[in-house]
Amino acid sequence: MDAQKDKFRILIVDDSDFSRSSVARMFDTDQYNIIGEVASAKEAINILKDRKAHLAIIDVVMPEVSGIELAEYISDNFSDTNIIMISSLGQENIIIDSISAGASDYLQKPFTKEELMASVEKVLEKVSSK
């Protein structure tokens, strides 16, 4: 993808309204296009069926389908979508499960804008180089 011509499309999946909007607010440059802010795996999958996302930012603990299960599904079915997992939990087994499910990075809440952007830029470097 030519980053100069197109914006990076980002999907945010978190059942917390507050967290979702806080994360979305951090993407305040023209470089990024938030294609969806959704509260569940089901809504996320519906969006991904319609629109391609370069990056999905997914909360680990969600009702019904967990963030880790969603990450596995995205890795299997939307392989062009990179994943960053976010959670208030920083336990080692959850981080390992997240990476095994296909996540490229893991951020523990609350994170700063700088921490998020560093992670996003690192993950999206792969997209730019394609």
Next chain:
Amino acid sequence: MRLEVIRDLPKKQVNFKNIFQDAIIAEMNIYNQAHLEIDTPLVLTRIVHPKTQHEIGVQFKLEGEIKGNIYCYLDTFNKDVTEKEKNFFQLLFVESMNILIGRILTNIEENDDLIAILSNPSFLNLKEQQQVEFNKGSIDHEILAIGYKLIATQNEYDCRLIFNLDKSN
């Protein structure tokens, strides 16, 4: 015939007070929109009363190597806020508690190698809040309480966290 003697070995008593004390977060910035700081220290308690009729209650369940429930209360008594602000504070409160508890559980894993799984939050209505029983005097449960101030948009709210922990596992 061979007889086998089966006996209960004494269980190693877990001191939750020390475990949680070492893991407590003193203060935390929540996405530059709010600030949490300890107001009253962690104490071992046996009786928990509702503070006012204006508390918003949220419950988290703990599973894994630490089992129990965590009840979080936000006191909105005497706060002159609009319905919109109240809604914002509810969302802020729930996510702040989620983040705070997640950080505490992460510290517990690092310090004591105990893994606890945190559930999604569920709101308690006032009736449920009054019905919450804390197993007074039960040797199988330990109750810990701590107070925080949640500061945002120049307002300051009292928050309480009640850890009702199962000592029997």
